[in-house]
Amino acid sequence: MTANGRFIVITALLAALASGAATWASATWIMRERQAPSLHSIVHDELDLNADQERRLAAIEARFAGRRQALEAEVRAANHELAAAIAASDGDTPQVQAAIDHFHAAMGDLQKATIGHVFEMRSVMTPAQAEAFDARVVEALRQDAG
Known part of the structure; x- marks a missing residue:
């Protein structure tokens, strides 16, 4: 894999992790607001x-x-x-x-x-x-x- 290809893969993984973390944080906040x-x-x-x-x-x-x-x-x-x-x-x-x-x-x-x-x-x-x-x-x- 070329350096550019490796950079793209790493960037995509980091973007996915950041997106997942933001989604988790938002869901946690919403659930606390509605928590039974x-x-x-x-x-x-x-x-x-x-x-x-x-x-x-x-x-x-x-x-x-x-x-x-x-x-x-x-x-x-x-x-x-x-x-x-x-x-x-x-x-x-x-x-x-x-x-x-x-x-x-x-x-x-x-x-x-x-x-x-x-x-x-x-x-x-x-x-x-x-x-x-x-x-x-x-x-x-x-x-x-x-």
Whole structure:
């Protein structure tokens, strides 16, 4: 590939990355503006929990907060790895594919842990509370899916 061709490929990749980043930032801002109540507010503001439930949920939430931070850090690290692989490549290389796989695995781990956290929280609820909680979780997931 000539120097001009390589320059064109790199420019196109950088333009695509910039476009993707701008789209992601815009979508994030819009979603925050329309965001449904958080899981925390649903649990603590809508379910009429007793003191024992509040105490048990506080312990569950504290445990998950540290795990979530670690998982989110792994997602960010995988994203940086992908950026570096793209910057160092001439196209869709095995290194880029490995970085994509790492990113997908990190996102999957975060999603699985979050769902596990949701079910752990649900385990301290009464059947009526769990039914209301499930309905709100399902509603939030459906809204997120569009």
